[in-house]
Amino acid sequence: MTVHDMKHAASDSARLEAVGGRLSRVDGPAKITGAAHYAFEQQLEGLTHAVLVGATIAAGKVTAIDTRAAETAPGVLAVLTPDTIMALKGASDWFGNPPALSTYCPLAREVTFSGQHVAAVVAETFEQAVAAAALVKVWYDETPAIVDLSDGKAGDGIPIDAMAKEWGDAQAAFAAAPVRICAAYNTPREFQAAMEPHGLIARWEGDELTVWEPSQWLDGMARTYAEWFGVPFENVRLVSPYIGGGFGSKALALAHSAVAAAAARMLGRPVKLVLNRPQNFTSYGGRAATRQTVAIGADRDGKIQSIVHRGVNETAVDGMWVEPLGSVTSIMYATPNFSSKQNVVRVNTVVPGAKRAPGENPSAFGIECAIDELAYELGLDPLEMRLINYAEQDPHAKKPWSTRQLREAFAAGAEAFGWAKRSNAPRSMREDRQLIGWGVAAGTYPVRRAHGEAVVNILADGSVEVESSSIDMGQGTYTILAQTAAETLGVPVSQVSVKLGDSHFARAGVTGGSRLAGVMTGAVHKAAGQALDELIGLALSDPRSPFHRLQANTLVVKDGRIASPRGEGPELSIAELMSVVGRERIEAKGDTLPARTTPEERYANYTTIAKSIPHTEGDYSRHSWCAHFVEVRVDEDFGTVRVSRVVSALDSGRLYNPKLAESQWKGGIIMGIGQALLEEGIVDRRHGRIVNGNFADYMLPTNADIPDIQTISVGIPDPHSSALGGKGVGELGIVGVAPAIANAVFHATGKRVRDLPITLEKLI
Amino acid sequence: MRDFSYLRADSIEAARNAAALPGAMLLAGGTTLIDLAKCGVAEPATVIDISHIEGLNAVDVTADRALIGALAKMSHVADHAEVKSLFPAVSEALWQAASAQLRNMATIGGNLMQRTRCPYFRDPANFPACNKRSPGSGCSAIGGVTLGHAVLGTSEACIATYPGDLAVALVAFDAEVDLGERKLKVEDFFLAPGATAEQEHDIRPGEVITAIEIPGSAAARRSTYLKVRDRQSYEFAAASAAVGLELEGDGRTIRDIRVALGGVATKPWRARAVEEALKGKALDEATIREASELAMEGAVDHGANHYKIALAPRVIARAILKLGETA
């Protein structure tokens, strides 16, 4: 729960504060001054500390655990093993499917990946718990592990029929096409690598559980805890006012969460458990490694006749993750014939998870490199190639786009970048010992829609409170909801306080898939509208109100002051009105759900993702779009790639706050640079273990790796996508960056690197 | 809790006495020691904090020599005006090392004593076999992920790369390390693994590094440190070279040249064959590139690190060419 105060110079404030204004993050000062308290910073009486013991094998059985030394170590309160941890119930998955097993043990007897939690130690201090955890001895019966997709034992995997997309006769049309390319593209295991690690503080009071945990989905995680412990949903309270980065990884309650909550219940004391950095690479899934082949057949004039796409992603031995690899392939270009199929292969890893633009990101790497290869096969400019095959409608859903400003994005990006000055031949641009390459690629992300709920309160002093169990992980929810409420109610932003990150507030679904801003601005707009109606109704109807005698139909509120539309008659501040009519507060709860939604449907809407609305529902296909233009410099001796310029033009529809949208886009682009050039979870193939699970060895880009990034908004309001006309922002930016860089590297060097990341040893 | 005793040494003598205790380890900036303690690699019985000893952080540079106290911070030496003008390779090696935060903490003495980044060395819980950590236990790296491992100076016992930058420049310019009773060439202070991978330095119980001394020379004055890596900052070298050059009066014949390599060998590696091949030769790109290849004589790869054999000579050549351009 948080209150933010923002004061602005009056002259600028109206422009900045309106929806669409470049208001700075209202939570910024609290973060900079340290006043923002993150989940792990709760100071609780009697707090204990838990530390996990991870499996040192990737596959096999735990045959024995010797806890004696740990149990007698100083400060130790409990050593938990699969045999001693309390029994939990199975919990349904995030689609709401009931659990396969009725019980759940978060500590493993059967090890399916290296680092899996097999035991935990709880002690009075963190240091005591760390020391005692090192004393726990575990014996295993090891069996051969399938370490990755290229493991001989991995096989072809399981076909995912729901991912198959077919129209026309793709194989025959490919075979008949006069110009053909076919290539394989691979992306490695990548990690979300948020600065704030995963972890939680759990406290039980009777049958009520409070969990302080960084979370992208309070209601969904609260449901999981409630099911594990067999307590009513209302008994679980999740608190997560600030999140130090999630990127998709913090939406679920995980095994370590269960261990901490169980330990707290067993000990009757609050327990804090924070994963150390290496554990952050093995306790939850990053982006699955993927393999794709893309075959494109075209006419000699460059018109695509057929696309044949096959994809594989890794998943866990005991969990399913599908990274939809055909998602961009099937919509980016017009083609009369298309085929996409996907398998998943079980390997000994933790279940992979969502990382920024799951599916679209690797999918774009395949198709956007392949289209570049086809352009070179035909001797065409890669940008022209894309325009020749521009999809005027959704080729898969066969529906018109709600809005698609991709042509505008290509034009604006090319203009700002100076694309016209490019010479098409590889290795044709250089400066001293640097080969220069210019590459382009497009990206897209579907508009994921759902429903949300918000409470807007007007208080006696005229201030406004917005409450929602949605969260702000840096993307700007606090700010845009303040802007939305302020604009709807006609009050300055400084009068609005937004409270987020508490599951006891009005409900919200998952913050993921770039849906939150669209959902929550809609809900706040609605709740604030209701509050405004009530305020005006009160002003007009209450006999004590000076507006009563006006006999007017309506009133306006501007800058926190109430007046008649024409300005004649009295003018009161909201506080003055509340005072004369003797009201303490006006409360309005608004939601975007259809009127006759049952309580069960409401619950499912907020605690599962089963109820999100398909982006192709109704008459339109809804997506955000972007085009990235990239310049790289490759040292001809060393093979080192430096990104020296990025211009991206993006269509996210209407922007609620361009400053925040730009920083989301840039964050995505920076992550894309890391993905293209640096990031890779490196597996020891003998042990099935990630050997670079730390921030010195898992390479993320530094400031020195990032050039100036120019972003251009080409979006127009899209009324089919959200109440206020916005489309998704957060995921979009990364989609297409890696292929743009790979294409630029080809242009610079004449070498196609189809395996990410593009490290120097692949170019030397 | 994993208990250890903490002693604060106020003088070099006190530090030396304490350092002779079994299981004693010195603490300077702590950026290596605390890191390794967290990994479970360093388990000191006694931590001797030397960071408060006075007078050990002086940096004194004349045309003849640079004298750098063991407690001088990396960032301070990197920014030192005379180090920059008289020993540019030393300054460049330092500012390209680690991150700004680490350089502000880390000391020159500690820097010489940093340990390898071999991932197997740093993860005892998962990889018990490591000859460097526990002699005779084997080497987990051989047959595993060897992308960063050495191609020069390896043995069957250990193929771990010496990761540091500064010592590469020190070796190129014949620097000495002052251990009080003894003074050693930095080149001899570092030991290749051979059959005793656990011995990385010629330092005895009770010895403390007090200073390093770098002789001045024309080659040191015209020197550079070139570090190649995928990430532009905050990454250890895929390959690096410290090079110094002195030309004859004609401006193109090489009178003196120093070449040392980092990121590819088990210790900071002086490439004397390259130096000998180039002395008296003209500063010409083809000649330089050919001579640079000599640095890789005897190189052995372990699969994934093969690229280093191609990369390192190019780094040497480019460093020399860069110096040639800056007359």
Ligand SMILES: Cc1cc2nc3c(=O)[nH]c(=O)nc-3n(C[C@H](O)[C@H](O)[C@H](O)COP(=O)(O)OP(=O)(O)OC[C@H]3O[C@@H](n4cnc5c(N)ncnc54)[C@H](O)[C@@H]3O)c2cc1C
């Ligand atoms: C993430 C990361 C990245 C890094 N990147 C680089 C890099 O790119 N290039 C590079 O060169 N280095 C790099 N380093 C290493 C860094 O430079 C060293 O950690 C640092 O120089 C050590 O100095 P310190 O004073 O902190 O040593 P400490 O940690 O205090 O000590 C290190 C060791 O030296 C011993 N010791 C300290 N002082 C003395 C003395 N006077 N006499 C005898 N023994 C002594 C200690 O007992 C200990 O064993 C990196 C380190 C980290 C953690």
Ligand code: SF4
């Ligand atoms: S290379 Fe050396 S440090 Fe690495 S595991 Fe082998 S013996 Fe240990």
